Structure formats: structure tokens, C-alpha cells
Amino acid sequence: MKWGVVVFPGSNDDQDALHCLREVLGQEAVALWHKSPDLQGADAVILPGGFSYGDYLRCGALARFSPVMQSVRTFAERGGVVLGICNGFQILCEAGLLPGALIRNRSLTFVCERVLLRVENAESRLTRLCREGELLEIPIKHGEGCYFADEVMLSALEANGQVLFRYADASGAVTSEANPNGSLRNIAGIRNARGNVFGMMPHPEHAAESLLGGEDGLKLFRALLSPEREAAQPTAAVPPRRTIASRS
């Protein structure tokens, strides 16, 4: 399996994503400079964290028009797996490949800390190695990570099982104290309706080695490693989350 990590001017976590994929997971991974529409045969594409285009105008507002993004859009429309991390999540929302938007943290401060994520939906391709209710400790570092969508959109996301992670406390409770940035409904990560495009504000690539503080992020990348290429999912709702399945 080949991974492509898009690099925009101002991206900075592309190196960490490539390190995680190559050094930790032993994967073939290439950097994809934003100016080229060539995805170099990647089977999965990552939009990494950073400050693409200096966050000018709005985070991700300019990056979404880079030449590579038209290819990413086509790739996603054909069912290809795309994971947007932090700035990558912002870019996917600006591009309309994910619903909603990320705005300034409610505290107005840049937050740099480890948070706990409660896995809300363990049926998605990104979370299928997790259990529903499992807590993952993953770092965040952002000033504009507050997830926003209007009530209609939020209800649809919830009903469709598109919310993948929420900020939670150590007991798994989804509280405002556990919410580092004011995200509505403590939403930290989502998927699109079809289930092939993912966005999350926390950085799983920074939780890939115990030497550096933890490995909870690894199972997300591993979940995408599956060799079987799933047929394109219909845009219907995700199967009920209470399916009985043994995962080990």
C-alpha cells in the first residue's frame, strides 16, 4: 500500500506523518507537493497539520485551491481514503469534502496539550480497530480547532454516525471541562457520509511511538492498512453501531 502526504507551503507535520508511516509502520509513503496534480499512485492520501499559506484569510481557505486538491477531490469521489489532520481537516472542510468548519478556539488561546478522545463510532474504516467508548490519548496543537456546523448539519452528522471522536475526560464523560476549544458537541473528528474521507483536529502521527509519549494514534493508521480494497460504500447511513462483532 502506498501513502501520499500532501505538502503545502506552510505545512509542518508532513514530516511527522511521513516518519510515522515509513519508520514506525514500514509503509511506502511519498510527499506530494501541492503544485502537482499527480498523486503518484497513492492508495491513501493524508493532508497534514501546519499553517498552509500562513492561515491567510482563513485556515485552509487558500490551500483548497492548490492544483493537488482537484486530484484529491476526484480521488475521494472515487472512494479513495483521505485523512485530514488538523490543518488538513480545515482544508477538507473549506473544500466541502467534509461538512462544517473549524473556527477560533473559544478561549482565544492556542492550545497545545494531550487530550482524551472518546471513540464514538468504531465501525468506520479509520476506527475499526477501536472499541466504541475507547479512550485515546492524542496531542492537539491549534488555535482554530473549534468545530462548528449548524443544528441541521449537526443532527444529520449524529444520526448518520459521522461523529468519530469527542473530547472526553478520563472517565469517558463528554463534558465542557474536557473540551479544549469549544467544539460543538465536543466533536474532535468526523467522517463524510460515504465513509472514505476523515478529518480530526488531534494529531495521531504525534502519538505513534511510546518513546515520544504514547502510541494511541497508531491503531488509526493501522485501520487504514487493510489490504482488501473495499467497494465504494453507498451514501446510506452507517450500519447500526450496536452490531455484535468481536474485535481482537
Next chain:
Amino acid sequence: MLVRVYVTPKRGVLDPQGKAVAQSLHSLGFSEVADVRIGKYMEVKLDEGLSRPRAEARVREMCEQLLANQVIEDFRFEIAEDGARRR
């Protein structure tokens, strides 16, 4: 041709910056301030020769495609008097 573009947060979108500014105004003694919302102001200078209706249509497209994120922002714009004529 100069176009003034105003981009503001939609009603219902959290604006902690606006709240912080309102609080600062209060502590400066401006107790009559009920609310502050903070947006963006842009000046877009267009080449001469565009008709007004065409300019409006094009600026609207610019706002919808780039200048405003309509999930969280509203926009409006006004075409200013052509500065070159005032001499």
C-alpha cells in the same frame, strides 16, 4: 473600480473575539456596549472597463468561492465611486 467587501460571522456562530472586545470596552467605561461582532473588511480593486452589473456578479462569485466561508460567514459588498474620476 473599488469594491468594499464586508465579511461577518453568521448569527449563531461563536465569536469569542467579539465578546473579549466587548468586555474590554466595558472595563474602559463604555457600559452601553451590548455586543460586539468582529468581521473582515476587504478592498478589492477591479480593472477599469467592467460594467457595474458584471462587476457585481463577479464580486459575488469571488465572495461565494473564496472571500467568505458561507458555513460560518455572511458577506455584503458595495461598489465605491470610481476614484479616478474625482480629480
